[in-house]
Amino acid sequence: MSLVQLTVNGKPQHLDVPPMKRLLDVLREDLHLTGTKEGCGEGECGACAVLVDGELVNSCLVPALQVNGARICTIEGVSTEGRLHPIQQCFLERGGAQCGICTPGMILATHHLLDKHPNPTLEQIQEGLAGNLCRCTGYMRIFESVQEAAKLGAS
Amino acid sequence: MRSDVAQFALSAPATLDAVLAQLAAEPGKHTPLAGGTELMVALNTGRLTQHSLVSIQHLKELRFIRVAADAIQIGAGATFTDIRRDTTIAAELPLLIQSASWTGTIANQNRATLGGNICNASPAADTPPALLAYGASITLISKAGTRTLPYTEFHLSYKKIVLRPDELVHSVSVPRAFAGYRQYIRKVGTRNALAISKIALAALAKLDDDRLTDIRLGAASLTDRPVRCSAAEAALLGKSLGPNDIDATIRAGRAALAAETHTIDDIRSTAKYRSAVAGNLLEEFLRSLAG
Secondary structure, three states: OOEEEEEEEOEEEEEOOOOOOHHHHHHHHHHOOOOOOOOOOOOOOOEEEEOOOOOEEHHHEEEEEHHOEEEEEEHHHEEOOOOOOHHHHHHHHOOOOOOOOOOOHHHHHHHHHHHHOOOHHHHHHHHHHOOOOOOOOOOOHHHHHHHHHHHHOOO | OOOOHHHHEEEEEOOOOHHHHHHHHHHOOEEEOOOOHHHHHHHHOOOOOOOOOEEOOHHHHHHOOOOOOOEEEEOOOOHHHHHOOOOOHHHHHHHHHHHHHHHOOOHHHOOOOOHHHHHHHOOOOOHHHHHHHOOOOEEEOOOOOEEEHHHHHHHEEEEEEEEOOEEEEEEEEEEEEOOOOOOEEEEEEEOOOOOOEEEEEEEEEEEEEEEEEEEEEEEOOOOOOOEEEEHHHHOOOOOOOOOOHHHHHHHHHHHHHHHOOOOOOOOOOHHHHHHHHHHHHHHHHHHHHHH
């Protein structure tokens, strides 16, 4: 076991976990933050994407010890004071979310994209979300949601 | 089936020296773990055979990009995102930028490192063809010191590399010598995104009028390891791409490339397809030079 200290959605956490335990499982099992989903478990689908020190990563590929001292943002940390983040609001209004499994990862990938490219081209949106697979929407409504969020200046 | 994580040890010594001391104390016992985009997949699918790992992801000594007058030195711990964001690399080494953009997705590029991509030693890896074409050198580091060798000597056979169990890749250096070169890279895979290549070719050429005064070719999936295509280079060097010569030059280049191609049938493609497409990519590059 290893002592791991990290900040999750602004809250300091001290954990005693196996050092190779996946960040995904630390979030879901130890911290009960089940908004982060498991899809493929191989870093291909993006359902488990979270922000680590502001950078998008797949939490299924991150061992707990490697986030010692890091700041983590999960989907639970995106909304503030019970109000949806503008990116979430745009996904809701534009039909960017259907079954919901890919949505937490999509929202965080969008957050990361708009942080780097506040006014993304369609190509930049496609590249930014290429690691997030959705089986419901066909992606067009997701792209529209991201474009709408960019218009609102949401990052 | 997923592995039981309690069966795996992971340490994270604070400094590069401490990591090298640990590797030297018990050579072969500890496996370096950088961005985890390969080893964590193995863990998640129950295929990880190494049970003691040492994290090198946090080592600042390995995460750098240094631009000197004659070379760009990229630390083994530089991520693909670090590489893509570097303005000098973007201006001078477009083939490396392009291949970095093909490596996994943004989330993986934020974690995966150049050193990891090289040491994983897949014959289909994205960055080796560009590094081979650019004539990169590679520096290895251990408790005993460092050694630098041409990157062409790094890959020995399928998944076999010259790295000793007590060594880490320290950095890769690419000479700043390609102003005036025409540069080409193309990866052929099943899709644009998230696809491992069936075949890839990186190429650099310098022309004097129609004549090829330098040509450098690096390929993925052409043999059991990433290779520099020296027979095709030799067949093309000094040849003309003028209107009366280009077809003969292309024939000579394709024949030499085919002779040094030892592809295999595997889950991603067939030897016949790979061999034919490798020749097509070379021809596409040569015709683009003439056009």
